Amino acid sequence: MHLDNNTNSEGQKREYCSNGASRGGAKIIKTFSSRNTTQNLGNNRFNNTSNIGAYENNPLIKSGRVSLDKTYNSRTNSKFNNMIPTTYETRDISIVFEEDRQNAKHYDMLEETDDDIIVTGTNCDTPICFKTWEDMELDPRLMENIKKSGYIKPRRIQAFSFPLITAGYDIKGQAETGSGKTAAFLLPIIDKMLKLKFVSMRRTPYALVITPTRELALQIHEQAKKFCLNTPYECAKLYGQLEKSSLNRELDGGCDILIGTPGKLKDFTKNLQINFSKLAFVVIDEADRLLEFNFANDVNEIINSPLCTPISKRQNLLFFATITKELERYSMDWMRKEVATIKNKRENEVNNKIHHNIINVQGLSKNKLVVDLLIDEQKQAEESDLSLRKTLVFVERKKVCNILALMLMNYGIKSASLNGDRLQKDREKAINEFRSGQITVLVATDVAARGIDIFDLDHVIVVDLPKDDFMTYVHRVGRTGRLKKGTATTFYNPETDYDFKDNLIEMLQNLGQDVPDFLQQ
Numbered sequence: 161m162h163l164d165n166n167t168n169s170e171g172q173k174r175e176y177c178s179n180g181a182s183r184g185g186a187k188i189i190k191t192f193s194s195r196n197t198t199q200n201l202g203n204n205r206f207n208n209t210s211n212i213g214a215y216e217n218n219p220l221i222k223s224g225r226v227s228l229d230k231t232y233n234s235r236t237n238s239k240f241n242n243m244i245p246t247t248y249e250t251r252d253i254s255i256v257f258e259e260d261r262q263n264a265k266h267y268d269m270l271e272e273t274d275d276d277i278i279v280t281g282t283n284c285d286t287p288i289c290f291k292t293w294e295d296m297e298l299d300p301r302l303m304e305n306i307k308k309s310g311y312i313k314p315r316r317i318q319a320f321s322f323p324l325i326t327a328g329y330d331i332k333g334q335a336e337t338g339s340g341k342t343a344a345f346l347l348p349i350i351d352k353m354l355k356l357k358f359v360s361m362r363r364t365p366y367a368l369v370i371t372p373t374r375e376l377a378l379q380i381h382e383q384a385k386k387f388c389l390n391t392p393y394e395c396a397k398l399y400g401q402l403e404k405s406s407l408n409r410e411l412d413g414g415c416d417i418l419i420g421t422p423g424k425l426k427d428f429t430k431n432l433q434i435n436f437s438k439l440a441f442v443v444i445d446e447a448d449r450l451l452e453f454n455f456a457n458d459v460n461e462i463i464n465s466p467l468c469t470p471i472s473k474r475q476n477l478l479f480f481a482t483i484t485k486e487l488e489r490y491s492m493d494w495m496r497k498e499v500a501t502i503k504n505k506r507e508n509e510v511n512n513k514i515h516h517n518i519i520n521v522q523g524l525s526k527n528k529l530v531v532d533l534l535i536d537e538q539k540q541a542e543e544s545d546l547s548l549r550k551t552l553v554f555v556e557r558k559k560v561c562n563i564l565a566l567m568l569m570n571y572g573i574k575s576a577s578l579n580g581d582r583l584q585k586d587r588e589k590a591i592n593e594f595r596s597g598q599i600t601v602l603v604a605t606d607v608a609a610r611g612i613d614i615f616d617l618d619h620v621i622v623v624d625l626p627k628d629d630f631m632t633y634v635h636r637v638g639r640t641g642r643l644k645k646g647t648a649t650t651f652y653n654p655e656t657d658y659d660f661k662d663n664l665i666e667m668l669q670n671l672g673q674d675v676p677d678f679l680q681q
Contacts, residue, residue: 251592256386257308259595259615263643264310274316274339275512276505279324281498288323290314296322299354301391302347309386315340320502322348325475330495333479334503342383345369345443345477346417350387352440353416360392363411363434365418367441370459372449374399374421374584375591375612380445381419393417398424401584408433422450422458429462436468441475444494448480448487456490463494472496482631510634510667513641514648518664520678521651526623527564529651533621534573534601548573549618550594553603554636556624564623565603578604606632614639621649625656630663654678 279287290296292313293306314322317335324331325348335341349367358366369384371377377399384395394414398407399421407424411434418434428434442463444450450459463471476495480487483503491499521529530553538548555561558579565577576590576599594602595614602614606626620640626632633650640646652664661679668675 251382251595253382253386253389255596256382260309260311260386262310263615264312275335277316277320277502278505279320279500279502281500282324282329287320289319290322291319296347296351298347298351302351302354302387305387305389306347308389311343315344317341317502318344318347321345324500324502325349325477326352328475329500330475330498331477331479332491332495332499332501332503333477334481334483334501335479339504341479342380342445343387345441345445345479346380346384346387349417349441349443350384350391350393353393354391358393358416360394360414360416361435361438363415364438365396365415365434365436366393366438367417367443368425368436368439368462369417369419369443369445370422370425370450370462371419371445372421372453372455373446374401375587376446377419377421378588378591379613384417384419388417395419398428399584400424422455422462425462426458429465429467432467436462436465439469439474441477442494443477443479445479446481447478447491448482448484451484451486451490460493481635510671511638511641512671513645514637514671515645516637516668516671516673517647517649518652518668518676518679519649520654520676522653522655526651527560527567530564530621530623531567531571533649534568535571538573548600550597550614550616551601551619551621552594552614552617552639553601553621553623555603555605556626558605560624561603561605565601568601568603573601574599575601575603578602580605606636612639613642617642617646619647619649621651623651625650625652625660630660633660633663652679654681 293303293311296314298306317333317339321331321333321341321344325345331345333341333344335344353366369377369380371380377397381395381397388395393416395417396410396413396415397419398410400423407428411418411428415434425434429436444459444463450456462468463476471494478491478495519529534548534551541548553564555564558581561577561579565575568575576593578587578590582590590599590602591612591614593599617640620637622633622636626636637648637650640648650664652660654661665675665679668679
């Protein structure tokens, strides 16, 4: 461990703990320069006038290399002059396949890094585990799509869940972030549809997937479309902030697998616009997050609707990152009595592929520190003819999210913001730009903290620790280290984050990483 103390232009002390290697395996000790980023860019001095001026003089914007969209101001219920870079493209499935193939090079190490699985609640003493795709005897069309994705072998949760789902069990599945749980439920569902020769009917899904966020719905929809390629089946997505005509076209285009958020699904169910009488599967994904967002009543209305296949006549699959007493209670109402439980041996722990850096930010401007850190890193990358690594920055407040993205753009770092105040189309644009590499930094609130899979995400910066909720932190840093090793940089202020100290110390010790001195004081 290296502890580096610096003093900035205002006489404030900075402590930075670097626990290990950067790219290329060399140990890098970072020091933050005391540059004055701008008088207008402090946390309390950034105003609309300076935003406009910064953007008018930004060479990136003058060059036409970014497009701009106004951001919604929740205080005035109007558009104001904060500009956030966005572009919008519907991702072609070929892009998703290509991302998967590029990820395939990391699959050899998954046998070591995937957590051990514990299976309970079945009648067999030794759970069946399919270690190869051939063991699953998949439909050839589905097998072809798996090969096109470059998937060498099943992840552990896939290997254990597939035989249980095909045997007809209800499933409660708990797995670490990035473990492959989306494919764990999609593959057996699609395989069963193909083998039963399910006949599609208008607005009559065979499987319903309920998710807490639009971003996660979009991601699962992409994966479902990928696996359904060259089959008779279509996938549809249903969520808010889209015109009703667009949603109707989506459903009429085919919804054998329907993925949606609770509010919009409830509306369409109440208005008799979807026929759930043929449902064979209900998947509740990120179920713990659904409860945090107070969606339990909406879920109840959907899956217990008299027009929906009864719980006893269908399979119910519940997936989550964190098990709670509340979730256990609701699961009794959402599932049959015969339930198999699949969970990590190391329950609710941080991904072991993540290397952690903790920074003491007491008395510092956190926004300015993010800018300094990324400017320094970009300069180091350029000196080696490299690009700034893809970085996801988490902040607590929506306004700070937009401001920080603007600050980074003003210093030539291609960035965008993602938060609940942004229009859905703009949220989709930001994610697509980040995925494609058109921007290298995405500044986000917790709307992006769960389930979102960003190809080749190397670095997560947690600017604001969540209040009294360590598992939210786990989900934030879990955006990196999904298939390969990643880095998480965490800002820690002993005055406001003291309650997190013991959790951070325990996390670092469990991962075998050095604990900085300022955490042990």
